[in-house]
Amino acid sequence: MTAAPATDTGLAHELADEIAEVCAVAEKHAPHSDESAEFPVAVLDALRPRLLGLMVPTGHGGPGGGVDDLIDVTLALGRVDMSVAMAFAMHSQQVVGIVDHAGRRLADELLPRIADGRMYLASVTTEEGKGGHLLSAQAELAAETGRLAVDRFAPVVTGGQQADGFLITMRSPDARSDDEVSLVFAAREQLEVTPCGGWNPMGMRASGSGPLRLTGHIPEHQVVGEHGRFRDIAVNTFGPLAHLGWSAAWLGTASGALTRTLTVLRDRSKGRKADLGSELLLTRLSTARQRLDTVHAMLRYTADMVSRSADSGADLSHPRQQLLLNSLKITASEQCHRAVDDLITAVGMRHGYLRDSPTGLERALRDLRSAALNYGNDRLHLSDGRLALLDPEVRYA
Amino acid sequence: MDARFTETLRPFLPFLEGDPITADTPLRELGLDSMQAIELMFALEDTFGAPLPDEALVEETFRTAGNLWEALLPALPETAAHATEAA
Numbered sequence: 001m002t003a004a005p006a007t008d009t010g011l012a013h014e015l016a017d018e019i020a021e022v023c024a025v026a027e028k029h030a031p032h033s034d035e036s037a038e039f040p041v042a043v044l045d046a047l048r049p050r051l052l053g054l055m056v057p058t059g060h061g062g063p064g065g066g067v068d069d070l071i072d073v074t075l076a077l078g079r080v081d082m083s084v085a086m087a088f089a090m091h092s093q094q095v096v097g098i099v100d101h102a103g104r105r106l107a108d109e110l111l112p113r114i115a116d117g118r119m120y121l122a123s124v125t126t127e128e129g130k131g132g133h134l135l136s137a138q139a140e141l142a143a144e145t146g147r148l149a150v151d152r153f154a155p156v157v158t159g160g161q162q163a164d165g166f167l168i169t170m171r172s173p174d175a176r177s178d179d180e181v182s183l184v185f186a187a188r189e190q191l192e193v194t195p196c197g198g199w200n201p202m203g204m205r206a207s208g209s210g211p212l213r214l215t216g217h218i219p220e221h222q223v224v225g226e227h228g229r230f231r232d233i234a235v236n237t238f239g240p241l242a243h244l245g246w247s248a249a250w251l252g253t254a255s256g257a258l259t260r261t262l263t264v265l266r267d268r269s270k271g272r273k274a275d276l277g278s279e280l281l282l283t284r285l286s287t288a289r290q291r292l293d294t295v296h297a298m299l300r301y302t303a304d305m306v307s308r309s310a311d312s313g314a315d316l317s318h319p320r321q322q323l324l325l326n327s328l329k330i331t332a333s334e335q336c337h338r339a340v341d342d343l344i345t346a347v348g349m350r351h352g353y354l355r356d357s358p359t360g361l362e363r364a365l366r367d368l369r370s371a372a373l374n375y376g377n378d379r380l381h382l383s384d385g386r387l388a389l390l391d392p393e394v395r396y397a
Numbered sequence: 398m399d400a401r402f403t404e405t406l407r408p409f410l411p412f413l414e415g416d417p418i419t420a421d422t423p424l425r426e427l428g429l430d431s432m433q434a435i436e437l438m439f440a441l442e443d444t445f446g447a448p449l450p451d452e453a454l455v456e457e458t459f460r461t462a463g464n465l466w467e468a469l470l471p472a473l474p475e476t477a478a479h480a481t482e483a484a
Contacts, residue, residue, distance in 0.1 A: 176412045180426040231425055235456050317456035386435050390454055 011065050012072030015050055019076050022046045027080040030206065034363055037199050039162050039208030043084050048117030051088065055095040060111035065092075067303045067310075070241070071248040078252020079259065082367040083206035085252055087159045089245025094121040094167045096241055098185070101225040101233050106185060110165075122163035124214065126156045134169075134234055134375070136178040143173035148223070150186055151215045153196065158209040161195065164188050166214060172228040181230040184223050191216035203366030235317045240306050242375070243325045244299065247332035250371050251295050254336035257364040258288055261343045264351055264359055274347075284346035291339040295332045302328045305397050319387040320397040326380045326387075333371035340364045398466045405444045406462060409437045420463025434459055447472040 012019060022043065029040040054069060056062020070092050078085035095114055098107060098121075113119040130136055142149035152168055160166075165187045172182040192215045199210035225233050262285075265274045275281065302324055309316050316322070344352035344361050351357040403418040410418075410427040429437065442448045449458070453468035 176426055177428050179428065179430065228423075228426060232456070315456060319454055383431065386431060389435060390438070391451075393451070395451075 010072055011054065011063055011069040012076065014063075015054075015073070018050045019073060022051060022084075023076060023080045026077065026084045030081045030084075030363075033081070033083065033206035035205075037201070037205040037208070039087070039159055040081075040084065040206055041162060043081070044087075044120060044159075044162055047088060048120075050117070052091065052117045052120060053095075053115035055092045055099065056111050056115040057099060060107065061115035062111070067241070067244060067307050068300075070245060071299065071303055074245055074248035075252040075255065078249040079256030081206060082249055082253040082364070083204050083208075085249035086204070086246065087207055089249050090123050090158055090242070091121050093238060093241040093245055094123055097167060097183070097224060097233055097237050100237050101183075102185070103221060103223075105221045106224065110185065113164075119164045120159065120162060121165050121167060122157055122159045124152060124154045124157055124160075124166050124168040124212075126154050127169075128153065128155055130178070134238070135181065135231055137169045137171045137181045137230075138178055140171040140175065141173050141182055141184065144217070147217045147219055148173070148184065149217055150184065150191065151213075153211070153213045155211045156209045157212045158207045160193070160210065160212045161208055166191070167224065168214065169230055175228065179231075180228040182223055182227045183225060183230045183233055184218060186214065186216060186218050186222065190218055202369060203363070204370045232315075235322075236315050239322075240316055240325050243329040244303055244306065246371070246374065247295065247299050247302075247328050250332050250336040250368060251292060251299060253364050253368055254288075254292055254295075254339045257340045257343060257359065257361055258292065260359045261347060261351070261361065264347070264357075281346055284342050288339040288342040288346070291335040291342070295335050298328050298331055318397070319390040320395055323384055323387045323391070324397045326384050329375070330372075330377050330380055330384075333368075333374075333377060337365070337368040337371055340368055398462065401444055402441075402466055402469070403462070405440050406437065406465070409433050409440075418462050420461060420466070422462040424459050424461060424465065429459065441469060445469065445473055447474065 025046040026040065026043045029042055033040045051073060053062040054065040054073060056064070058064040070089065074085050074089045077088055098110055098114075102110065110119065114121070125134055127138055130138060139152045142151075150168065150170065152170060154160075157163075165185060168184050168186060169181050170184060171178060172180045194213040194215075196211040196213050199205070199208055201209075265276065305321065305324060306316065309321070316325070340361055343359070344365060346352070347359065347361070351359045352361050355362050398418070398420065406418060407413065409429050410422070410424065412427040413422070416422075438449055449468055450472055458464050458468040
């Protein structure tokens with residue numbers, strides 16, 4: 001990761017036309033994807049030419065995107081479809097995982113394919129029976145002569161049916177505990193990918209995150225980082241970028257909801273019905289906007305911390321850094337959901353609750369309800385309580 | 398590493414199974430999770446009478462027994478550190 005230039009001059013500015021095109025496709029497909037709970041393949045195809053490779057360094061044929069670029073693009077996508085924004089952010093997080101941790105051979109094989117838009121990566125970290133713990137794994141990689149055998153069931157794999165490749169956490173060969181975890185890359189053609197159930201959730205329906213079983217063999221050099229050292233990747237790359245990317249997706253979703261709500265309220269075409277002088281309405285709009293500005297400020301500040309840390313070669317494992325990253329996730333998940341809930345109250349039944357309202361508040365609320373559950377806030381609070389104990393002087397990152 | 402250190406550390410490594418603790422002994426892989434890492438820090442503070450320095454509270458410190466010991470050394474009272482170097 002490199003420090004990114006300011007928003008208005010960043011890659012998102014250069015790629016404005018591509019982003020607008022993807023958003024138009026996403027907007028068009030969002031109602032059907034939500035209804036059918038299917039991953040929008042047309043949106044993925046629109047992302048391929050330029051945006052799937054956003055985080056690939058220039059040396060490997062990409063534009064060399066940084067954290068701020070990832071946030072800018074994810075925010076824009078979130079405004080039209082939170083599922084698309086989440087899938088994009090998670091793919092980009094996987095790409096940075098490859099950039100920062102893969103060996104030369106794997107990076108040389110994989111990064112040009114990503115830059116060309118031929119490799120959409122899905123993340124396989126969930127596993128039954130471990131309660132969503134990112135840092136442990138039960139299914140063990142089997143070391144055979146010169147290759148590794150993968151046999152892995154995962155209950156939630158966002159975009160798994162469409163993915164061209166997977167980054168998979170597994171217990172390391174001959175591990176002594178479930179905490180000895182390796183991250184491996186497997187291309188779709190190296191695996192047998194078997195869907196093991198449906199996907200019929202409250203929201204995030206277009207993310208197509210149904211369960212999969214993955215079996216196959218991969219060469220030894222497709223281990224990302226060292227065997228047993230997934231923790232380093234999680235602490236320095238996956239964790240920070242997940243929290244930043246998810247928060248951007250949620251903020252984008254709530255921002256889009258506010259935009260559409262304000263558009264309806266300001267619409268004079270049908271003889272404006274809303275009483276824009278209502279103090280109750282004004283207060284509710286203010287509160288919603290305040291929540292989003294709070295999240296935005298925290299998101300940009302945290303991104304800056306991550307960029308500064310990357311530039312100085314330091315890691316992100318200090319308690320005050322982990323606390324800020326976790327606080328961002330918790331705050332964004334709560335405040336973005338609350339903001340949309342406020343807006344529903346503000347505009348009432350017709351534009352707040354009906355599915356066919358142009359405000360889209362109903363889908364935004366359902367989608368955002370997943371935010372607190374996606375790497376659960378309850379668990380993060382337990383981590384943060386421990387981390388708080390380690391910093392009695394209360395210093396800030 | 399002195400004996401008080403390894404004795405304090407041993408109960409936090411459930412997968413060690415009686416092997417000796419050396420500087421290269423990995424801590425995370427042998428079962429030191431984040432909650433236990435905090436308990437271990439408090440136990441070390443009780444044993445040596447000094448907390449780990451703030452700058453040592455990073456992932457690298459908890460990678461191996463040797464790293465943790467190195468991080469602890471500057472915080473030790475003179476006598477303990479000298480006794481260790483002599484030993």
